[in-house]
Amino acid sequence: MTNKSIEITEKCELKLYVAGKTPKSATALKNLKEYCEEHLRGMYSIEVVDLLKNPQLAEGDQILAIPTLVRKFPEPIRKIIGDLSNKERVLVGLDIKKYK
Amino acid sequence: MNKKQNLANASATLPKAMTGIQGLDEVTEGGLPKGRPTLICGGPGCGKTLFGIEFLVRGATEFNEPGVFMAFEETPEELIQNVKSLGFDLESLVKQKKLYLSYVKVERSEIEETGEYDLEGLFIRLSHAIDSIGAKRVVLDTLESLFSGLDNTAILRAELRRLFRWLKDKGVTAVITGEQGTGQLTRQGLEEYVSDCVILLDHRVRDQITTRRLRIVKYRGTTHGTNEYPYLIDKEGFVVLPITSLKLNHDVSSERVSSGIERLDAMLGGKGYYKGSTILASGTAGTGKTSIASHFANAACNRGDRCIYFAFEESPKQIIRNMKSINVDLEKWEKKELLKFHASRPTLQGLEMHLVTMYKMINEFKPDVVIIDPLTSLISAGTTNDVKAMLTRIIDFLKMHQITSLFTALVHGQETSEHTNEAISSLVDTWLLVRDVELNGERNRAIHVLKSRGMPHSNQVREFLVTAEGIDLIDVYMGTGGMLTGSARVAQEMKDKDSEIGKKHKIELKKRELLQKRQAIEQQIENLRSEIESDEQEMTDALATEEATGRKVVSDKQGMARARKADKNFDDIFSQVKKSKV
Numbered sequence: 135m136t137n138k139s140i141e142i143t144e145k146c147e148l149k150l151y152v153a154g155k156t157p158k159s160a161t162a163l164k165n166l167k168e169y170c171e172e173h174l175r176g177m178y179s180i181e182v183v184d185l186l187k188n189p190q191l192a193e194g195d196q197i198l199a200i201p202t203l204v205r206k207f208p209e210p211i212r213k214i215i216g217d218l219s220n221k222e223r224v225l226v227g228l229d230i231k232k233y234k
Numbered sequence: 235m236n237k238k239q240n241l242a243n244a245s246a247t248l249p250k251a252m253t254g255i256q257g258l259d260e261v262t263e264g265g266l267p268k269g270r271p272t273l274i275c276g277g278p279g280c281g282k283t284l285f286g287i288e289f290l291v292r293g294a295t296e297f298n299e300p301g302v303f304m305a306f307e308e309t310p311e312e313l314i315q316n317v318k319s320l321g322f323d324l325e326s327l328v329k330q331k332k333l334y335l336s337y338v339k340v341e342r343s344e345i346e347e348t349g350e351y352d353l354e355g356l357f358i359r360l361s362h363a364i365d366s367i368g369a370k371r372v373v374l375d376t377l378e379s380l381f382s383g384l385d386n387t388a389i390l391r392a393e394l395r396r397l398f399r400w401l402k403d404k405g406v407t408a409v410i411t412g413e414q415g416t417g418q419l420t421r422q423g424l425e426e427y428v429s430d431c432v433i434l435l436d437h438r439v440r441d442q443i444t445t446r447r448l449r450i451v452k453y454r455g456t457t458h459g460t461n462e463y464p465y466l467i468d469k470e471g472f473v474v475l476p477i478t479s480l481k482l483n484h485d486v487s488s489e490r491v492s493s494g495i496e497r498l499d500a501m502l503g504g505k506g507y508y509k510g511s512t513i514l515a516s517g518t519a520g521t522g523k524t525s526i527a528s529h530f531a532n533a534a535c536n537r538g539d540r541c542i543y544f545a546f547e548e549s550p551k552q553i554i555r556n557m558k559s560i561n562v563d564l565e566k567w568e569k570k571e572l573l574k575f576h577a578s579r580p581t582l583q584g585l586e587m588h589l590v591t592m593y594k595m596i597n598e599f600k601p602d603v604v605i606i607d608p609l610t611s612l613i614s615a616g617t618t619n620d621v622k623a624m625l626t627r628i629i630d631f632l633k634m635h636q637i638t639s640l641f642t643a644l645v646h647g648q649e650t651s652e653h654t655n656e657a658i659s660s661l662v663d664t665w666l667l668v669r670d671v672e673l674n675g676e677r678n679r680a681i682h683v684l685k686s687r688g689m690p691h692s693n694q695v696r697e698f699l700v701t702a703e704g705i706d707l708i709d710v711y712m713g714t715g716g717m718l719t720g721s722a723r724v725a726q727e728m729k730d731k732d733s734e735i736g737k738k739h740k741i742e743l744k745k746r747e748l749l750q751k752r753q754a755i756e757q758q759i760e761n762l763r764s765e766i767e768s769d770e771q772e773m774t775d776a777l778a779t780e781e782a783t784g785r786k787v788v789s790d791k792q793g794m795a796r797a798r799k800a801d802k803n804f805d806d807i808f809s810q811v812k813k814s815k816v
Contacts, residue, residue, distance in 0.1 A: 153354040161349075185355060189362035192355050196339045199384070200354035211344065215384075219349035227346030 146178040147207040153185045153200045158217045162201040165218040173230050248455045251407040254292025257474030261459040271398050271408040273428035275419045276435030281467050282411040286373035288471045289409050291322045293371045294332035301371035302334040302363040306379035310335035320471050334363045340383030353393040372408040378422050398427045430454050445584040464586035473590050484633045494533030497707035503689035510636040512629050516643040517668030521679050522700050523642035527605045528557040530640050535567035539602035542574045546611045550575035561704045580611045585624045609641040629661050663687045671719045678720035
């Protein structure tokens with residue numbers, strides 16, 4: 135059987151924390167958009183937070199590593215750090231993809 | 235003076251940031267390296283976090299250097315709660331923008347790692363925190379939590395290296411704490427990144443008593459104390475005891491203070507102890523050591539001196555009650571706040587804690603006299619070596635402050651009393667030995683001065699009496715039978731008195747006899763005299779009779795001659811007779 139995306143009933147709120155325009159951040163953003171288009175079309179929002187501009191925001195979401203992807207909603211909060219190059223892990227991390 | 239010089243010298247070579255932690259600045263000769271990271275490592279419960287907090291709090295309050303505390307293990311609320319008992323009010327410091335508490339949560343279950351990342355987020359947060367209050371100090375507690383939260387150690391190590399570089403560039407004095415690992419100082423080998431200063435905290439348990447030790451493993455570019463220094467965490471925070479660095483150069487006084495026992499003063503060159511000297515009163519159980527100590531305390535308070543009495547065997551109330559029975563009223567001095575009692579069980583805490591307690595009390599109360607009663611029970615709180623080291627410290631400390639100290643020491647009956655206190659005998663200046671003398675089925679106390687530096691002390695053994703009026707020393711009886719004490723002495727004295735009286739009696743008797751004899755003789759003389767007088771009288775009478783008779787004979791003869799018409803020269807013969815008669 136093929137992998138099948140589960141029903142997404144709620145809109146997925148995603149935040150991507152970056153620090154300036156580093157290659158890692160760019161890669162992460164590119165990867166994220168790609169996965170979202172593929173699995174969450176129309177059911178997601180991505181907010182990119184540049185910590186160089188708003189350093190005070192890092193504390194609230196307990197950001198350590200850059201880039202960090204935070205799924206604020208639906209609960210529970212999930213964090214994925216790195217350039218999101220491993221698609222499987224991102225989807226598992228975001229609870230988007232279930233394996234059969 | 236020396237210390238200050240050292241501090242000044244050190245700061246000339248390497249800028250240092252004073253920690254404000256008691257004793258640590260002396261050990262490190264001025265504090266932690268300014269603008270560089272310092273690693274504090276140690277096992278659980280050794281006070282790493284507290285060290286960090288105190289470093290920041292002292293920095294903010296005493297040196298006007300705001301600080302950032304980045305906690306990886308505890309939330310700000312927990313931290314505030316935890317150090318409140320030490321009198322650190324973190325909340326108000328945060329409000330005054332002197333302190334920034336930041337909690338970094340590293341929760342493995344929430345984090346998924348995919349691909350490359352760096353810890354720029356941490357840097358940004360730290361940077362933001364530093365900039366928002368203009369921090370000069372940073373504490374990271376404990377960075378190693380990162381290793382449990384994140385998998386990619388290669389990235390972590392690279393980032394840590396970058397972090398320490400970055401901290402140096404920022405010019406903040408940083409303290410990084412690390413959990414002690416097996417075979418190395420920290421579990422994750424943080425010491426390879428932090429190379430300027432590494433301090434190891436050690437927390438060990440021996441015989442159910444814990445002691446804490448601090449050691450500076452390395453400190454680049456400066457000299458520092460290399461010993462293990464006891465430290466402790468008490469209700470005012472972190473205290474390091476740098477006492478082994480003390481030198482033997484304290485001032486001495488030639489002033490003398492009374493021991494409170496007149497005869498004892500007399501034994502000590504007539505004036506008592508030297509001010510600032512160390513006196514040891516040792517003896518077996520029940521020989522009156524505490525009484526000697528109490529007399530000394532009493533005498534000190536009487537002079538208006540201040541005195542601290544450290545009691546390790548009896549409660550203050552008990553001492554007061556017991557001493558009242560020998561006419562020493564310590565209670566009134568306590569009420570006048572000239573005397574302070576501190577009683578605790580020796581096993582209550584480690585030796586260091588006792589030492590620090592003593593230090594603190596001495597520093598606060600500023601006594602002239604300190605009594606430790608008994609010293610020997612402290613041995614139960616540590617090994618003989620530890621006790622000796624501690625006593626060296628305390629004695630040095632007391633001497634430096636010109637405090638006269640009296641220790642009592644219990645020696646056990648079996649041991650020869652001169653040897654048991656070897657550990658400290660060389661440290662004390664005056665050593666009084668109180669001992670039992672068993673004779674004729676009773677025990678009596680005798681005291682002598684074993685040594686007393688710098689004074690012509692008595693070499694005599696005195697009998698030591700504890701009476702309702704206090705301690706009294708009296709000469710022991712030295713006779714043909716040896717030394718006598720107690721009732722034997724009394725008996726001997728009575729015997730002596732008896733014979734004395736007997737002698738007196740005899741003389742009196744003789745005198746009287748003589749007098750009588752004299753009277754008798756005088757009587758005799760009188761009799762003889764009157765006899766001779768009567769003889770003389772008789773003689774005179776006889777002579778008178780004779781003369782009368784003679785005249786009569788002559789006149790008779792003349793008459794006769796005249797009658798017989800004798801020779802012419804008859805008159806001459808007659809006159810011759812007359813002459814011879816006259």
